[in-house]
Amino acid sequence: MNTLTYFPEPYPDEDFRSLVYRYHIRTPNNSLADSIYELFEKKTKKLPLFPNKLKTLLSKLPDNKMGNLEKLISDTTWIRLIQIFMSKDQRIEFTNFIMNGSENPFQAYSKVPGDFFAESVRYCPFCLKDDYEGYGECYVHKKHQIKFMDFCHKHFSKLIDKCPNCDEKLTAEYPSKLLRVPFCKNGHDLTKKLPKDMTPKETEFKYTLFNLLCQMSDNWKTIDRDFMKLKILMVLWKENYIHYKGRVLKKELVDSLLANYDSSLLKEVSIDVRHISHNSFISRILVHKYNKNILFYLLLIHDLFNTYEKFISFEFPIANLIPFGEGPWECINKNCDEYTKKVICKNKRLPKISGGSVITAEFSCPYCGYIYVKRWNVNNGLNEKPMIKTLGHKMIKQILEKYLEGKSALQISTEVNCSEFGVRQNLNRIIGSSNVLKKEDRESVRQIIAAYLETSVSDEFQIKKEKYRLNILEYIKDNKNVSRVEIYKENQESYGWLKRYDKEWLETILPQPLSLKRPSKDLTTYDYALSIKINKISKKLYNEYPYQIKKHTILKKLSSTERSRVSKNQLPLSESTLESQIEPLQNYLIRRLPMAIKNLYKANYKNITLESIKKFNKLYRFCDLETEQTIKTILNNRSFTE
Template structure:
């Protein structure tokens, strides 16, 4: 059934959730489920603030001639353009289709939001100045898309701190619509998202957001073609190569890259962007390596801003190569495809001395293979070669034909595109080849006879002892007649050790070392390490025996099974370690800080546990 009316969006920055909340306000419906039925023909639909579902049903219920479309709502009134920008086309389309459908339970997983390491905002946010301006212009405020970006805690128009409303963005009622008002948009320091910061940190953060604003607005308001994951890795590597932070082979100088990035962003600012740096294997290292997963848009933006890559550079221009784009030219003068672009693949390496890129090009038709030191600076460079690695059979066959004609060495050199010394070398090799083959055959026969004579002379010696006696003879046979050598040598003697292992004693010895290793792991003041059988085995240098002979070490294995930690147990130990360290350093025990320092991604799952441990710790401190 079509709606009688539907509020017009106040701008492209208004959330679809906000528009629906304004409809609920005007409709006179007492219960949200009645509004859900009006809008989506589905009383059980779960409302979502950032990436809602049910959009197809909503459009089908629009008033006649309203002109609204699914695409318009998705791209202009949700966070889809932002969250899908760095996803491959097929994955982005799955998110889009889920948003159109009535079943949106997989949207945030498919969009990579859940596993991104950047948590969603707990409450819907607002800017006091925007709130005031909207009231004056429209008679009422509304919720903006640009205020809801995770890790962005200030308005992208006024660059003042955002405030959290009292409306839960997730975790609240599944079927509610709450419109912006002074009752739920309260301006006080408790709701100020940057209220807990020092003045200097706040200034640093806002200055960085000013730099990032064009990226954030661009992703929300413009449409870019989706790229495969490795596209972004290659773009970053090109920028790193230009700055001397990566080799032309693609290998990144990770320490230089980390130092470069840390100069651009203070650690306190990265904490606010939920993109802290922890170790060499963190997100900053992974984002410039082969992408096996997607990264949060904010982390891409941080890297793009640091490297000076604009959105148009990232999405609008192709990948660059030091030798230009495929195809490349065959440079064999006697090939039918001479100076024609038939080479599609290139092998990139680095010069050992200069570290310049070196391209290896092989013609698929004649086998002619040449290298060129790059990068190419002009179109004429594409017809240049540094060295010929292989002339190929077509070239050699042509040389044989021409050598039978009455041509001078200089003329042969000109026609074959090689210097006279190269021509002479190939012709000499050709003349000597038949004689060399015959000579080699006779030599191998003689070596075989000598090897048999050696065995008759020393019948008791093993193959190893015979090899030591005649190393050169053995190596010639090994290279030239390996199968014969294997069939005509003494068979190796299998030896068995008479010693038996006392497994009870071994079990006792390993148990002592294992218990000491576990004790050290538990008592270490360094960052906690999870206790697993593999980890303990590595520490004592006995991982193989623990994994392969576990049935012979019953006491050790029983002890390890008791001490080995599940993921949940290890997470709790990390939390306790962080709390203890913060207490020693006289730091205030704040839940969000503990969750971040503990490296926990799912804050909602562990928040209650952290709060309980804080209460328990504070009680113990009060006793002390």
């Protein structure tokens, strides 16, 4: 491997393609392909937007000649910006592609947004003049190659890729030849001032988004996709775009976003309103493919935070309020000895009866039996009076005693601090009438009330509970190390009643049950090993299997025992790995593209386009907008023209 004696230092904001081209023109090589092979050992005449096989270049440079590799990548490419929007696995895979290259570059380039970068190299006329005067030659500026930013961020002049006088292209395709002097092929001066046909509103909008983009790229070490998602979720929570159950209100978010920006402005920055309004796109927000939708997330961050500084510093806790507070809660029965005291330690959550945003709970006083119901709204909190469910045994006893004294329902309600309706309801339930008691009926009513009080469910239940609890506790105290079976045999009545009506308490005092089951096999190690196997199978299928990889495709490669355990939900890691390896149709279309191109070559197609692929292979008619753009980019890099 030959060591290079020379490699140019990058100029300010120089594109990596320009750096390689400047190396080429200073060598005796006849073609750019020779220089590319000399640097990267690749047989190609193209200068790709993102370099690869940098490890080969580094190995050929003298010690310390390259300087800081990270600085070179961040200064001359947009790689670090793209990686901010990638998942951890995607970043690792893309970094490996940049450093070592890949046998399948289509897969690597599929992670780059197809409509984000300009299709041809662009120049600013004023920068051409400054560079030629300052450095003696012109070069490509990295910041001029963002598609939506069609003017220079320094001079605010329109960027050009053709001569304004003769319409001659300024650079060759892919780009095999770049400008060295500020003149077109026909000798026209490119540095003359061009008309500024931009509206102030469009210019300001593009410039703001571009500044945000540059700030994120400059701070790539402190930002990643998880950090970005957390900040977005924080502000969405604060602005009530997240339901209290955790669901992000994505459609409402997109509707609000579109209401804040004119459709003409969004079109200027290559954001398709119909595309981001579609349900298929909305469902994927904050889930995956961040790297394919950089412009959308830039717009979202700008809309939510306004500035990069606020985006970085924004903090807001994502947490629900506790419905009804932490407790204990007070008794609201004015006739209870514990009135207004916080003696209710538990509340009972009731089934949803009032819609998704309202929670209903029941509160029962252990002293008077009074039960009331409260409703809590996630938006308004507690804004309703409690609803009374049961007056409690003490108040009912007072009502019955006063009724025997001959008092009316209205008088009783006043004396016991209860509604007249509540008094009448309980009198009708127990006695059968709520009218004023007549003298001739007093004795018969007295007997009814006496029978009710003697057989009061509340009192009888409490007496039984205390009695049976005591029986069990005394037996356990007198017989240490006793088993559950022995406790049951000696206290069948007490045990059976408590098992039915007071199971929670009974479980707290009983010894641990003896397990009769055979110890289950620890499947954790097995699960981990099978997940690795599934990964290996998937990678092999990806490289060899000509059809779309579906769930059953992978399962067929497993043994019957492995398939059975996966289907029985015994192996969570293997299940999640299996689901992650299922190939979406759009990914399959990208993977299948080299074979589609090969088949078209065999069919004597000379210039292969997306339309010709769709005619030849009907499956490609199901491409979404992102996949179509990616395919066009790949075809463009392969020297095909639309």
